[in-house]
Amino acid sequence: MNSLSPGFRGRRRSLAERLPPGQYPTESFPVLSAGPTPRVSTEDWTFTVTTERGDTRTWTWEQMTALPQQGIVQDIHCVTRWSKFDTRWRGVPLDAFLEDVATEAGFAVVSSYGGYTSNMPLEDLLDGRAWIVHTYEGYPLSPEHGGPARLLVPHLYLWKSAKWVRGLRLVIEDEPGFWESIGYHDYGDPWREQRTWGD
Amino acid sequence: MADGTVRLDGNCLAGPLSEILAVEPTTAWWRCPECTRSGPLAGLHVYGPEPGLTVRCPGCSYIALRLVREGEHIWLTVGGGSGAFRFSTA
Numbered sequence: 001m002n003s004l005s006p007g008f009r010g011r012r013r014s015l016a017e018r019l020p021p022g023q024y025p026t027e028s029f030p031v032l033s034a035g036p037t038p039r040v041s042t043e044d045w046t047f048t049v050t051t052e053r054g055d056t057r058t059w060t061w062e063q064m065t066a067l068p069q070q071g072i073v074q075d076i077h078c079v080t081r082w083s084k085f086d087t088r089w090r091g092v093p094l095d096a097f098l099e100d101v102a103t104e105a106g107f108a109v110v111s112s113y114g115g116y117t118s119n120m121p122l123e124d125l126l127d128g129r130a131w132i133v134h135t136y137e138g139y140p141l142s143p144e145h146g147g148p149a150r151l152l153v154p155h156l157y158l159w160k161s162a163k164w165v166r167g168l169r170l171v172i173e174d175e176p177g178f179w180e181s182i183g184y185h186d187y188g189d190p191w192r193e194q195r196t197w198g199d
Numbered sequence: 200m201a202d203g204t205v206r207l208d209g210n211c212l213a214g215p216l217s218e219i220l221a222v223e224p225t226t227a228w229w230r231c232p233e234c235t236r237s238g239p240l241a242g243l244h245v246y247g248p249e250p251g252l253t254v255r256c257p258g259c260s261y262i263a264l265r266l267v268r269e270g271e272h273i274w275l276t277v278g279g280g281s282g283a284f285r286f287s288t289a
Contacts, residue, residue, distance in 0.1 A: 032247075183283070198269075
């Protein structure tokens, strides 16, 4: 499978229509950090899905890259008000990791090498709306941008798209992540400008 | 932990912390519960300022505290847990 994501349709819309409220467009790709940049080799990288009952399934880098890959073209929106149009990625939709998982969980907590976490409803990770990505603009994803692999959930503010992703925990009750626990919005929809807890 | 990531030192906490602390905060002594390193707040590593300030031990990166300014509030967590204080600054 080598498809382009639905975001490709967005090219027909004007740039103004593609800019969520309160955002400005940028050509650069700013790096925001909450800690030192983890250096994770692809030999050591794994991705583990843990269900609410504690069942786990783990993919190595080799196993992840053997899954069907997708080319992805999406606009991304950072809560610090920059947006970047038509970013090009390559990776695996989360559906591929979750399709055989038996769960009654409604929420997911994504975790990273280095300790970062973000939370979201499980449904936001399904139906081709979220990916584990390892390639950006044709090159292996750099550590500064979350390499060797990061989550990409482009319909939510970019803090949800955890860099250096290492796992996904399925939970019955929502649990706030790193920024969600200290004033940022629990869901983070750029189109509804859900930046902080009061929005 | 010299890895090239942009960060500041703890002196940048003088402004935001003095809004909620009555005493000069950057000379406060802190001991890391993870690696036992100790020293003044001014010597800690600070990442940010956006989306928030994350203050870490220079020795082991354990989180000493986190600060987020949000509207008329300052949010503060102490240590690596997630229990936050929300201060009103208005």
